[in-house]
Amino acid sequence: MGNLFKIAVRNLLRYKRRTLLTASLITIGVVFVIVFLAVSGSFKNMMIGQITDSMLGHVQVHRKGYVASIDNLPLNLNMKAGAAEKVKSMLDKEAAIEAYSPRIKFGGMFSNFVETTNVRLVAVYPEKEFATVPLLPSRITDGEKSIKRGEILVPNLLAKGMGVKVGDTVVVVATNKDGSVNGKQFRVSGVVEGITGPGGRDGYIHIEDAVELLRMEEPEVSEIAIRLKDFSKLNRFAEKINGLLGSELNKQGKPAFEVHTWENLSPFYNVARMIDMMTFFIKLMLIAIVLISIMNVMIMAVYERIREIGTIAAIGTLPGKILSLFVIEGFLLGVTGAVIGDIAGMAIIYVINLSNITFNFGQQTGLLLTATITPTDLMTISVTVIIVSVIASLQPAFKASRMEPIKALRHV
Amino acid sequence: MPLIIAENIRKEYQAGEVSIKALKGLSFEIEPASFVSFVGPSGSGKTTLLNLIGCLDKPTEGKLVVADTDVLHLDRKRSALFRGNTIGFIFQDFNLMPVLTVYENIEYPLLMVQNTPVDERKRRVTALLNAVGMIEQKDKYPDQISGGQKQRVAIARALVTNPKLVLADEPTANLDHTTAYMVIELMKKMRDEFNTTFIFSTHDQKIVGEAEILYTLEDGELKDRLVKGGKGNG
Numbered sequence: 001m002g003n004l005f006k007i008a009v010r011n012l013l014r015y016k017r018r019t020l021l022t023a024s025l026i027t028i029g030v031v032f033v034i035v036f037l038a039v040s041g042s043f044k045n046m047m048i049g050q051i052t053d054s055m056l057g058h059v060q061v062h063r064k065g066y067v068a069s070i071d072n073l074p075l076n077l078n079m080k081a082g083a084a085e086k087v088k089s090m091l092d093k094e095a096a097i098e099a100y101s102p103r104i105k106f107g108g109m110f111s112n113f114v115e116t117t118n119v120r121l122v123a124v125y126p127e128k129e130f131a132t133v134p135l136l137p138s139r140i141t142d143g144e145k146s147i148k149r150g151e152i153l154v155p156n157l158l159a160k161g162m163g164v165k166v167g168d169t170v171v172v173v174a175t176n177k178d179g180s181v182n183g184k185q186f187r188v189s190g191v192v193e194g195i196t197g198p199g200g201r202d203g204y205i206h207i208e209d210a211v212e213l214l215r216m217e218e219p220e221v222s223e224i225a226i227r228l229k230d231f232s233k234l235n236r237f238a239e240k241i242n243g244l245l246g247s248e249l250n251k252q253g254k255p256a257f258e259v260h261t262w263e264n265l266s267p268f269y270n271v272a273r274m275i276d277m278m279t280f281f282i283k284l285m286l287i288a289i290v291l292i293s294i295m296n297v298m299i300m301a302v303y304e305r306i307r308e309i310g311t312i313a314a315i316g317t318l319p320g321k322i323l324s325l326f327v328i329e330g331f332l333l334g335v336t337g338a339v340i341g342d343i344a345g346m347a348i349i350y351v352i353n354l355s356n357i358t359f360n361f362g363q364q365t366g367l368l369l370t371a372t373i374t375p376t377d378l379m380t381i382s383v384t385v386i387i388v389s390v391i392a393s394l395q396p397a398f399k400a401s402r403m404e405p406i407k408a409l410r411h412v
Numbered sequence: 413m414p415l416i417i418a419e420n421i422r423k424e425y426q427a428g429e430v431s432i433k434a435l436k437g438l439s440f441e442i443e444p445a446s447f448v449s450f451v452g453p454s455g456s457g458k459t460t461l462l463n464l465i466g467c468l469d470k471p472t473e474g475k476l477v478v479a480d481t482d483v484l485h486l487d488r489k490r491s492a493l494f495r496g497n498t499i500g501f502i503f504q505d506f507n508l509m510p511v512l513t514v515y516e517n518i519e520y521p522l523l524m525v526q527n528t529p530v531d532e533r534k535r536r537v538t539a540l541l542n543a544v545g546m547i548e549q550k551d552k553y554p555d556q557i558s559g560g561q562k563q564r565v566a567i568a569r570a571l572v573t574n575p576k577l578v579l580a581d582e583p584t585a586n587l588d589h590t591t592a593y594m595v596i597e598l599m600k601k602m603r604d605e606f607n608t609t610f611i612f613s614t615h616d617q618k619i620v621g622e623a624e625i626l627y628t629l630e631d632g633e634l635k636d637r638l639v640k641g642g643k644g645n646g
Contacts, residue, residue, distance in 0.1 A: 003523050010511035311507040314468055315569070316496020316525040318489060406468040409503070 004321065008328040011301070022297045023336045026385060029289040030341025031348060033381055036282050038349045038371035043359070044275045046367055047268055053135040054195045055202075056262045057101070057225030059238055061087055064250065064258050066222065067265070073107050073120065075177035078220035083248075083256060087224055090244055096237050098229045099131035104210045105202070105222040108174035110154075112162050119158060119172065120202045123210030132227045136192075136204075142166050143190025151189035153204040159191045166190060172205070176214040184213045234261055286381070287388050290337070294330050294392035302326065302396045309400050310408025323401035330393025331386060338382040349373060413480070414441040415576060415609050416465060421474030423460050423632075434460040435471070436632040442625070444576065447603050448611045449623030456629040458613035459581050465611065466499055466579045467491045479576045496525035500570030500608070502580035502599075506562040508554040508569075515541065515550040518568045526573055540568035543605065544598060560591035564598060571602055578602075580612035584619050596622045 012019045052058050066077040079087065084102060091100050103122050110119035126147040130136055137145040140153060143166035147153060152172065154164055164170060166188055173183040186205065194201040211219045228237055238261045245257040263269040302309070309322060349371045357369040423435040435457045442448055450458045463469040464476060467483045476483050479498050486494055495501075500521075508517045518537045522528040528536070541547040544564040549557055557565070563583060570578045580599065584592030596612075596619055603610050614620060628636035 007509075007511060014511055307505075307507065308509060311501075311503065312509070312520075312524070313492065314466070314495065314501050315521050316492050316494075316499075316573075318492050318496075318525075321524055406463055409468070409507075 004324050004328050005332070008325060008332055011305075011325075012329055012332060015301070018297060018300070019333065022293050022333055023340065025293045026290050026334065026337025026389075027341040027344060029286040030338055030381060030385060031345045033282055033286045034341065034345030034373055034378070035348050035352070035371070037279055037377055037381075038345075038373040039352065039369065040275045040279055041373070041377075042369055042371045044272050046370075048262070048272060050135065050195060050367075051266050051268055052227075052231075052262045053133055054139060055133055055136075056265055057132050058228045058231060058234055058262055059226040059241065060260050060262075060265060061091075061224045061226070061241070061245065062222070062258050062260070064255055067258060067260060073105050073222070075106055075214065075220075075222075078104065078177075078222050079224075079257075080220055081218040084219075084221040084224070086248065087245065087257065090241075091224070091226065094237075094241070096228055096230065096233060098227045099128060100224055100226045101125065101128040101132035102207070102219075102221040102224050103129070104207055104214070104220065106174055106210065106214060108172045108213075110158065110162070110203075111171045111173065112164050112168065113171070115162055117158065117162065119155070121152075121172065121174075121205055121210070122202045123205050123207040125207050129204075129225075132225050134227075139193040139195065140190045141193050143188070146189065147204050147206050148189065149206045149209055150185075150187060151206070152186035153190045153192040154188050155201050155203050156191045156193050157201065158203065159188070164188055172213065174213050176216070178215075180215060182213055182215055184209065283381075283384070287384065290334065290385050290388045291392045294333055294389045295395065297333065298326060298330055298393045298396035301329065302400045305400075306403065306408045306411040309403050310405045310411065313403065313405035314409060319401035322403075323397045326397030326400050327390055327393050330389045330397070333393075334386040334389025337389075338385040341385070342378055342382055346373070346378075415444045415446075415479055416440075416442040417475070417477040418465075419475040421464060421471040421476055423457075423464065423469070424472045434632050435464075437474070438632075438634050440627065440634060440637070442609065442611065444609055445603060445607045446609050446611075447600055447622075447624040448609070448627065449620060449625070450611070450613045450627045450629055451615060451620050451623075452629035452635075453615060455631075457632040458615075458629055460632075461629070462579050462581050462611065462613055465577075466501060467495050496521065497573065498576050500573065500575040500578040502563070502566045502570050502578060502583045502612075504582040504585045506554070506559070506566045506586075508562055508565055510554050513551050513553055514546055514557065514565050517554070517565055518572050521569060521573045536572055536574075537568075540572055543602065544568045558591075559587050560595060563587060563591075563595045567595070567598060567602060571606060571608060574606065575608060577609045577611065580610065582614055583612055584614060584616055589618060592616065592619055593622075 063077050063079045069077060091097055101124055103124050105122050107118060107120050109116050141156065152170065168188045169185055170188060171183050171185050173181060175181050192204060207219060228234060238259055242259045245259060246255050248256045250256040313322060352371045358366045359369055419439050420437045421435055422437050425432040425434055450461060452458055464471050465478060467486060470484055481494060509520065512520060515537060518540055519533055522533045522536065541550050544567055546561060546564050549561060554562055584595055587595060599610050620626060624640050626638040627634055
């Protein structure tokens with residue numbers, strides 16, 4: 001086998017310019033895919049991170065039917081205290097969970113005593129919320145990075161529009177699920193920056209204030225947001241938790257809860273899917289480049305070496321060895337292109353990261369592009385290129401191996 | 413026991429709608445260690461006959477036995493194995509592998525055809541390099557040596573597997589007379605040294621005289637057989 005490699009290498013070096021051009025083409029394709037994968041992957045991960053770590057969490061549990069009416073923030077579809085406790089006690093046993101945060105979400109009127117407008121509020125236990133969506137504190141641009149009782153974090157657009165500042169007193173008026181209206185004064189403790197996506201422009205109060213404002217006898221819960229230790233296990237976890245909660249039935253004998261991953265809750269999942277689709281098509285283009293360039297060069301190699309093929313066949317070289325000789329040439333071209341492409345691709349990624357390129361996502365500005373490529377992705381791209389190279393060289397190699405020596409020797 | 417037995421072998425080609433009778437019922441026998449030449453003008457069937465004996469082609473009709481093997485019934489793979497183990501080839505255009513050195517060209521059949529162990533390969537290649545006088549040039553590539561030297565390398569390559577038969581189709585056609593004569597002498601010397609049967613075709617009358625058995629082909633038919641002595645030519 002070593003001798004076949006030696007002959008293949010020499011044959012490739014015999015047509016230096018052609019070999020260089022073909023290997024360069026493969027290299028450029030590999031570099032393009034690696035850089036695209038790293039940059040688009042970085043953008044996608046950043047986008048998902050912003051959405052899940054700022055507001056949504058990785059998974060959410062609701063009472064059945066809540067999500068269908070989520071835009072109305074229906075208080076009558078909150079989980080009762082008992083039901084919420086059941087879910088919490090189950091979540092406490094799950095080792096995959098890093099943190100979870102029960103929330104009450106509701107709409108109300110916001111007044112600065114001069115003007116009134118509507119507001120959407122999320123009532124939370126601050127420690128649990130900050131642990132579940134760790135980017136929330138960074139969204140608090142003004143004031144304290146906390147949510148104490150009697151205090152409110154006002155969305156920045158609302159604060160700007162209403163001329164509200166940290167330390168001001170405001171009133172929130174809300175209607176509870178029975179139709180009873182109640183109001184409560186809050187001190188503005190901070191201004192929270194909006195983010196793109198559902199719930200991205202909500203204000204925050206302490207959950208006990210919400211219980212008081214909405215005159216709940218015991219704290220009900222609109223949703224429980226969950227953060228996982230390992231995001232890559234999202235779907236497996238969601239399936240598991242769905243199975244566990246699926247056995248909890250309501251009075252109608254139907255499932256009492258519904259479990260959704262961030263993908264079901266955010267329209268940006270479609271953007272993430274589009275990025276995946278684009279990556280897929282870029283990979284297809286790479287395969288086409290490798291396939292066509294290797295096939296072209298191998299067809300030429302076979303055509304130009306017909307007499308040589310005839311000679312080695314005449315002196316007794318078995319067809320299998322002739323086939324191997326050409327397949328190895330294709331394989332070596334693929335390996336060369338893949339290895340150089342990997343190195344060049346990683347070098348470009350390094351330069352991109354050194355350049356501190358920033359981009360904007362929704363209202364977030366100055367997000368730093370951190371292009372990364374995993375060893376698995378590198379390996380997948382390289383192996384794909386090499387396999388495609390071998391496949392591309394099979395047809396010309398097969399043709400060479402099936403050549404009649406007598407006809408090949410006569411070739412001019 | 414003859415090395416080659418040919419009985420009434422015919423070969424027809426189809427060129428478009430025209431059927432060309434290249435060989436018209438040839439019968440002959442060639443003994444081991446002979447030094448045989450097939451002569452005749454272009455188109456007389458020399459190359460076709462050598463291709464049949466070399467198992468590169470099959471006769472349309474007749475019986476052809478080479479080294480106790482009925483070559484008519486060999487499939488593609490067996491045919492390649494048979495050629496690799498029994499027959500050596502010398503080509504008019506030398507047909508050396510341009511990417512291999514002189515040494516590697518001679519070594520090639522042992523390496524790629526017979527899978528000979530490394531020590532044995534080295535021994536045989538070195539012996540043949542010495543025998544054909546190319547030991548000093550062993551690391552050169554074919555494009556760095558002359559035509560005569562290339563043909564010497566080709567002779568060494570043909571002999572390296574210890575074949576029973578070496579076929580040479582117009583081996584001197586691309587050489588000047590002096591070199592051609594030296595090549596034929598070398599082939600004869602190799603025959604003496606290795607007891608290998610050499611069959612070559614030529615239309616060069618000056619070279620023809622070196623053959624010990626001379627078959628004259630004309631228009632696909634054997635016209636004459638001339639024996640001038642030599643080994644196994646009783």
